[in-house]
Amino acid sequence: MSALGLSLMLMAGLALLLGAVLGFAAVRFRVEGDPIAAQIDAILPQTQCGQCGYPGCKPYAEAIANDEADINQCPPGGDDGVRKLAELLGRDYKPLNAEHGAPAPRALAVIDEARCIGCTLCIQACPVDAIVGAAKHMHTVIAAECTGCELCIAPCPVDCIAMLPVGVTIPTWRYPTIPLKVVA
Amino acid sequence: MSVRQLHRFHGGVHPPEHKMASNGSRIEPAPLPPQLIIALSQHIGSPAEPLVAVGERVLKGQMIAQASGTLSAAVHASSSGTVLAIEPRPSAHPSGLAAPCIVIATDGEERWLERQPVPWRDWLAAGDVRAIRDYLRDMGVVGLGGAMFPSHLKLTGGALQTLVINGAECEPYISCDDRLMRERAGEIVAGIALLAELTQASEVLVGIEDNKPEAIEAMRLAAGGSAIDIVAVPTIYPSGGAKQLIRILTGKEVAAGVRSTDLGVQCFNVGTVYAAYRALEHGEPLISRIVTLTGTVAKPGNVEALLGTPLDFLLHHAGAHDEMEACIYGGPMMGFALPTLAAGLTKAGNCLLAKSQAILPRAPAEMPCIRCGACADACPAELQPMDLYWFARSKQFGRAQERNLFDCIECGACAYVCPSHIRLVDYYRYAKSEIWAAERDKQAADLARERHTFRQFRLERDKQEKAERLAARAAAAKQQAAGKAEAAAKTAQAATAVEQASAANASMPAGDTVAASKGAPSMDDKQAKIAAAMARAAARRAGTPATGDTPDPVLPSVAAAQNEPATPAPALTESAATPAGSDDAAALRAERIRQAMATAKARRTGTLAPPPADPKQQKREMEAARLAAMSVDERAALEAEKKAKIAAAMARVAAQRQGEETSAQRQSEDQPAQRGDEEKS
Numbered sequence: 060m061s062a063l064g065l066s067l068m069l070m071a072g073l074a075l076l077l078g079a080v081l082g083f084a085a086v087r088f089r090v091e092g093d094p095i096a097a098q099i100d101a102i103l104p105q106t107q108c109g110q111c112g113y114p115g116c117k118p119y120a121e122a123i124a125n126d127e128a129d130i131n132q133c134p135p136g137g138d139d140g141v142r143k144l145a146e147l148l149g150r151d152y153k154p155l156n157a158e159h160g161a162p163a164p165r166a167l168a169v170i171d172e173a174r175c176i177g178c179t180l181c182i183q184a185c186p187v188d189a190i191v192g193a194a195k196h197m198h199t200v201i202a203a204e205c206t207g208c209e210l211c212i213a214p215c216p217v218d219c220i221a222m223l224p225v226g227v228t229i230p231t232w233r234y235p236t237i238p239l240k241v242v243a
Numbered sequence: 244m245s246v247r248q249l250h251r252f253h254g255g256v257h258p259p260e261h262k263m264a265s266n267g268s269r270i271e272p273a274p275l276p277p278q279l280i281i282a283l284s285q286h287i288g289s290p291a292e293p294l295v296a297v298g299e300r301v302l303k304g305q306m307i308a309q310a311s312g313t314l315s316a317a318v319h320a321s322s323s324g325t326v327l328a329i330e331p332r333p334s335a336h337p338s339g340l341a342a343p344c345i346v347i348a349t350d351g352e353e354r355w356l357e358r359q360p361v362p363w364r365d366w367l368a369a370g371d372v373r374a375i376r377d378y379l380r381d382m383g384v385v386g387l388g389g390a391m392f393p394s395h396l397k398l399t400g401g402a403l404q405t406l407v408i409n410g411a412e413c414e415p416y417i418s419c420d421d422r423l424m425r426e427r428a429g430e431i432v433a434g435i436a437l438l439a440e441l442t443q444a445s446e447v448l449v450g451i452e453d454n455k456p457e458a459i460e461a462m463r464l465a466a467g468g469s470a471i472d473i474v475a476v477p478t479i480y481p482s483g484g485a486k487q488l489i490r491i492l493t494g495k496e497v498a499a500g501v502r503s504t505d506l507g508v509q510c511f512n513v514g515t516v517y518a519a520y521r522a523l524e525h526g527e528p529l530i531s532r533i534v535t536l537t538g539t540v541a542k543p544g545n546v547e548a549l550l551g552t553p554l555d556f557l558l559h560h561a562g563a564h565d566e567m568e569a570c571i572y573g574g575p576m577m578g579f580a581l582p583t584l585a586a587g588l589t590k591a592g593n594c595l596l597a598k599s600q601a602i603l604p605r606a607p608a609e610m611p612c613i614r615c616g617a618c619a620d621a622c623p624a625e626l627q628p629m630d631l632y633w634f635a636r637s638k639q640f641g642r643a644q645e646r647n648l649f650d651c652i653e654c655g656a657c658a659y660v661c662p663s664h665i666r667l668v669d670y671y672r673y674a675k676s677e678i679w680a681a682e683r684d685k686q687a688a689d690l691a692r693e694r695h696t697f698r699q700f701r702l703e704r705d706k707q708e709k710a711e712r713l714a715a716r717a718a719a720a721k722q723q724a725a726g727k728a729e730a731a732a733k734t735a736q737a738a739t740a741v742e743q744a745s746a747a748n749a750s751m752p753a754g755d756t757v758a759a760s761k762g763a764p765s766m767d768d769k770q771a772k773i774a775a776a777m778a779r780a781a782a783r784r785a786g787t788p789a790t791g792d793t794p795d796p797v798l799p800s801v802a803a804a805q806n807e808p809a810t811p812a813p814a815l816t817e818s819a820a821t822p823a824g825s826d827d828a829a830a831l832r833a834e835r836i837r838q839a840m841a842t843a844k845a846r847r848t849g850t851l852a853p854p855p856a857d858p859k860q861q862k863r864e865m866e867a868a869r870l871a872a873m874s875v876d877e878r879a880a881l882e883a884e885k886k887a888k889i890a891a892a893m894a895r896v897a898a899q900r901q902g903e904e905t906s907a908q909r910q911s912e913d914q915p916a917q918r919g920d921e922e923k924s
């Protein structure tokens with residue numbers, strides 16, 4: 060009896076101890092935030108344009124994670140983006156919802172500096188602080204940081220901001236997809 | 244000479260060499276073209292920055308673009324002449340896309356910039372390797388074997404164990420290095436000695452494939468008596484790959500992600516050695532290179548062509564036949580078909596191969612992979628090409644990367660042996676460029692995410708700070724208002740204000756302003772007045788020449804305003820001239836200017852702003868009237884171009900500062916903007 064009892068007690072004690080350790084760890088090392096929303100956010104293009112109907116990519120990611128939004132509302136992400144989201148969430152692919160706009164070639168905002176009156180309205184609109192300037196001085200766009208969201212276009216009182224398409228240059232050129240002609 | 248134990252690399256193939264066509268004749272100077280199209284990006288890394296302007300006269304050898312950043316090299320005028328244009332021109336790249344170039348109209352005089360050898364030995368003795376590196380960078384010396392890696396970056400200052408000089412030239416058809424070694428062995432050996440001194444190499448090995456006996460002989464003669472070991476290596480493609488040659492000569496395996504320098508080995512192409520020698524001993528920048536012109540041409544051979552010589556000019560010189568259907572830049576294994584011949588010769592251009600059906604028949608249609616493994620046997624980088632092909636084809640780039648896609652040197656050995664004629668290298672290039680593009684997109688997205696998050700944080704922080712400031716002000720106003728309550732209570736208007744203020748509510752801005760102005764005028768009030776006066780003065784100045792198309796009533800009213808800039812206006816007049824003086828008017832300026840802009844916009848679209856509204860007894864309506872009146876005023880200014888606009892914006896800023904309490908809504912929009920400026924500036 061004693062051997063059996065001892066081992067039973069030992070096991071019970073161990074179970075309790077480990078349970079306590081696990082319980083403590085669960086509280087102490089809890090992962091903050093919603094990992095699924097973060098994974099969705101990682102797929103979204105971060106243009107922060109609001110075309111999806113949410114004030115930025117992260118809120119949209121959270122809405123998808125909470126099942127409040129569909130996965131086909133982000134035009135900058137394009138079809139590829141929807142596919143990736145579908146794969147991540149184990150849902151069916153569906154084409155982009157045209158209500159939210161169509162994917163457009165990537166463009167950069169460019170300020171006609173001679174016409175800018177320095178009203179700072181575009182700075183307030185830019186979701187990524189890609190515009191520099193000071194009140195009553197001309198403003199300009201930091202090309203490397205502009206996401207092409209077009210949010211600065213509407214507020215400009217003198218309409219001096221234009222979106223210029225980003226052309227393909229040699230460093231950004233992609234080797235063409237090979238026509239797959241597999242003889243059956 | 245010495246009997247050296249050679250090693251083997253994995254795989255390799257034996258394509259027909261076809262070198263005889265071009266290696267029989269001496270290197271000839273190519274004729275001077277009427278125009279030189281000199282690309283700014285003739286090296287790995289950032290393109291060079293132009294130093295000349297259109298229309299400027301340049302001398303042969305003059306630096307026309309300087310290195311930008313670490314990974315870059317300078318570019319020089321290959322001949323004397325005039326800069327015709329600095330613009331994107333089609334480039335010698337598989338895409339054929341335009342890239343920035345400097346176009347020089349040659350004057351035929353070939354006038355050199357004064358050349359001076361540099362005292363690099365003194366620099367070296369003084370331990371100043373940096374000076375030598377900078378000099379080589381400014382001489383535009385880059386790897387001429389095809390990689391175009393800026394050579395100065397290979398001189399790390401540390402001592403090397405083995406210096407490997409690459410004279411293998413394994414690619415079919417090409418014979419530029421062969422001819423260079425045969426004809427200029429002395430200079431190459433001098434250059435090797437120089438590099439050996441710079442790198443303090445204890446051992447110098449020159450690898451030359453044994454299908455070039457004349458070159459080996461010439462090099463051995465030139466190197467006689469020195470410590471330079473000229474080694475004949477077996478002819479097997481791609482023995483001229485840097486990793487492969489290092490393996491053959493030293494037995495050292497340069498693993499993925501390891502730089503050969505870390506193993507104490509460094510490899511230079513013979514052409515590069517020659518260029519470094521000309522630069523250091525003769526002060527000559529890299530302005531020309533040897534090019535093999537071969538294939539279906541009348542006069543195959545090697546020419547020394549100026550960089551920037553248009554490729555069609557070179558082909559014409561060689562007498563390209565009519566049956567030429569494409570021109571390959573580089574050799575048949577690693578080169579690519581040029582989409583355009585209008586590009587200028589670059590530092591990478593070792594060969595122009597005029598292709599015809601007879602010379603390089605079009606590959607038969609691709610068949611499915613039968614997993615025969617021939618490609619894996621041939622791969623010098625010991626990869627599994629059929630797997631990489633599969634992953635690239637099915638767009639599983641991550642898995643291709645896991646299988647060391649980036650170790651692939653694109654030698655083409657696998658495609659050469661593939662019985663299914665699969666253009667394997669094209670798939671790898673495609674996969675690599677997709678991976679790079681995804682990497683760029685990811686970096687851009689990460690940057691945008693970070694900046695957006697920070698912006699959110701900044702807006703939140705500003706809101707908090709403002710709330711605190713407002714609370715403090717409201718408390719102060721409450722005290723003041725309490726003290727002056729009796730005096731203020733004289734007019735009904737003010738009484739309302741006091742009531743509002745004593746409610747100590749930050750969102751009751753009008754009362755706050757009035758109370759503050761009735762008490763001791765703050766600094767802000769003065770500043771607002773000054774700014775307002777300045778604005779009006781500027782508006783007047785700008786407005787005067789615009790009389791022709793400005794509505795008449797505006798000008799007199801502005802003129803009236805100038806005499807009494809800071810006079811407090813009778814609160815109930817609708818005069819357009821006076822509002823700036825009154826305190827609450829200053830507080831309302833932001834609204835006005837916004838209105839003015841709306842007017843300007845409306846005018847642009849053809850609809851004129853409505854005429855000023857009639858003044859009413861009610862305060863609100865009176866303000867509206869003044870607003871509209873001001874908008875006419877400002878309209879004149881706006882009409883008169885930017886100066887007035889700037890003035891208006893100035894006024895607005897001042898008003899913003901003053902009017903912080905005026906409207907909670909306005910604030911929450913404007914203040915962050917200023918903050919944003921500060922942070923960025």
Ligand code: SF4
Pocket residue numbers: 103104105106107108109110111112113114115116117119132133134135136
């Ligand atoms: S549409 Fe796409 S890119 Fe634009 S904010 Fe929404 S998720 Fe971001």
Ligand code: SF4
Pocket residue numbers: 167168184185186187188189190200204205206207208209210211212
């Ligand atoms: S500059 Fe304009 S287009 Fe670019 S990110 Fe800012 S708001 Fe968007």
Ligand code: SF4
Pocket residue numbers: 170174175176177178179180181182192197198214215216217218219220
């Ligand atoms: S919104 Fe237009 S006018 Fe105002 S600062 Fe920006 S670019 Fe200049």
Ligand code: SF4
Pocket residue numbers: 611612613614615616617618619628629632657660661662663664665667
């Ligand atoms: S050589 Fe061609 S057919 Fe054979 S395994 Fe490789 S890719 Fe497939």
